Amino acid sequence: MGITMKPLVRLFFRTLRRVIGPIMLFIDWLTTPKGIQRPLKEQEKINQNTQNMALYQFKTCPFCIKVRRHTKRLSLNIETRDAQHDPTSRAQLVTGGGALKVPCLKVTNEAGEDHWMYESDDIIHYLNSQFGQDHFNNQSHATRH
Ligand SMILES: N[C@@H](CCC(=O)N[C@@H](CS)C(=O)NCC(=O)O)C(=O)O
Numbered sequence: 793m794g795i796t797m798k799p800l801v802r803l804f805f806r807t808l809r810r811v812i813g814p815i816m817l818f819i820d821w822l823t824t825p826k827g828i829q830r831p832l833k834e835q836e837k838i839n840q841n842t843q844n845m846a847l848y849q850f851k852t853c854p855f856c857i858k859v860r861r862h863t864k865r866l867s868l869n870i871e872t873r874d875a876q877h878d879p880t881s882r883a884q885l886v887t888g889g890g891a892l893k894v895p896c897l898k899v900t901n902e903a904g905e906d907h908w909m910y911e912s913d914d915i916i917h918y919l920n921s922q923f924g925q926d927h928f929n930n931q932s933h934a935t936r937h
Pocket residue numbers: 802805806809850853854855892893894895910911912913
């Protein structure tokens with residue numbers, strides 16, 4: 793992308809967040825998805841897995857709202873980090889992930905290595921592959937409330 797386009801794109805997303813973000817937050821609050829209910833043991837196992845994850849995000853970013861809604865749908869307790877207002881989280885994202893772009897899911901593997909995943913659709917796809925209904929339907933009987 794040409795160097796002159798970058799500030800324009802930034803401005804576009806900032807305006808989008810300021811104008812549409814609060815409306816989306818309100819709609820999100822009104823229509824908060826109900827989470828899957830799993831057997832306790834299974835949920836505890838998933839909670840353990842998601843302890844190794846952190847979602848870097850902006851509160852009013854539409855793509856972040858989309859991912860947060862999906863984590864609610866899947867009943868995932870993933871820590872969120874505010875890369876907009878918290879300088880530490882912002883620096884972690886830029887240094888670790890390589891770009892100040894949200895949402896970004898950090899997944900730390902058993903060896904302690906961090907994997908930084910950008911793109912809301914890729915994050916949702918990854919979470920579905922790990923914790924989605926198809927995944928655990930094969931293992932147990934979970935129901936949606
Ligand atoms: N295609 C990306 C779009 C993400 C995106 O553009 N996020 C904006 C926030 S709404 C961003 O990080 N912009 C960088 C900035 O504002 O500095 C996705 O679906 O995750």
